[in-house]
Amino acid sequence: MQSAFEIIAEPNRRAILSLLLGSERSVGEIERRLRMTQPAVSKHLRVLREAGFVESTVDAQRRLYRLRPEPLREVDIWLAQFRRFWSAHMDALERHLDRIARDQTKKTRKRARPNPRTVIGEKK
Amino acid sequence: MQSAFEIIAEPNRRAILSLLLGSERSVGEIERRLRMTQPAVSKHLRVLREAGFVESTVDAQRRLYRLRPEPLREVDIWLAQFRRFWSAHMDALERHLDRIARDQTKKTRKRARPNPRTVIGEKK
DNA sequence: ATCGTATATGTCTTGACAAGCATATACGTA
DNA sequence: TACGTATATGCTTGTCAAGACATATACGAT
Numbered sequence A, B: 001m002q003s004a005f006e007i008i009a010e011p012n013r014r015a016i017l018s019l020l021l022g023s024e025r026s027v028g029e030i031e032r033r034l035r036m037t038q039p040a041v042s043k044h045l046r047v048l049r050e051a052g053f054v055e056s057t058v059d060a061q062r063r064l065y066r067l068r069p070e071p072l073r074e075v076d077i078w079l080a081q082f083r084r085f086w087s088a089h090m091d092a093l094e095r096h097l098d099r100i101a102r103d104q105t106k107k108t109r110k111r112a113r114p115n116p117r118t119v120i121g122e123k124k
Numbered sequence C: 001a002t003c004g005t006a007t008a009t010g011t012c013t014t015g016a017c018a019a020g021c022a023t024a025t026a027c028g029t030a
Numbered sequence D: 001t002a003c004g005t006a007t008a009t010g011c012t013t014g015t016c017a018a019g020a021c022a023t024a025t026a027c028g029a030t
Helices: A011-022 A027-034 A038-050 A070-102 B011-022 B027-034 B038-050 B070-089 B092-103
Strands: A054-059 A062-067 B054-059 B062-067
Touching (some): A027 A062, A038 A054, A038 A062, A070 B011, A070 B070, B011 B062, B027 B062, B038 B062
Antiparallel strands (some): A054 A062, B054 B062
């Protein structure tokens, strides 16, 4: 469970992070909002805290948890390398859809892929 | 293993995706480059294909795998909600670097990082 | 037809982890 | 003090995924 990617692989943890985006919350608030059991919330918070995604302060018996930016930025940095790639593809798709939708004569400047081949896509 | 987040939680799969960013590759190439066993590569590629991260075309006995953008965009969309947050927490220089990354300009870098608080942080 | 290469798949084992439930700890209040 | 509330932690169980190894399938060449 070292990497930030593994941490956010868990849906409940992602939900907690999204919730904390609004404001800091106590364990009880998270528990009620996300309809999880209290131990589950505490355990996920522990994982998130140890990975640096959240931090907490003590308020009497409660603990208030809030978001920390660094680990998510790390994910974002990894993702960044693909942005150039997918914007190229989306542009190609947009051009294509645009041609179809308007049914007008448009010249193709460039193909996204030079030769059309049979592609094995995802399972259905 | 439905969600894109679970798919990219696996380090070898992330390595494959990064490798495919360069160009399409055969299973054998991936195997050698990433020093994984062939069945391991094939299995990871299957997972990636079924989740829409890659597609393949047949070239004689080989299969050439290449990247598909959509699933990573999905991850990026989730991540997007946090950008506003962390840019508020980032210092000015990091914001600056972020801008640089976006429009591929080049400049000098330095280091700064303030964060004073009484806080229960990550494990040591 | 046989062989070699490239890739996919099946089986088995092992380890990680999430959930549930019970219990411990910490703190405020009467 | 005793009690209620808030949170953390311990234990057990079921699930699932990844690696290793063996085997199957597909194709080209001889």
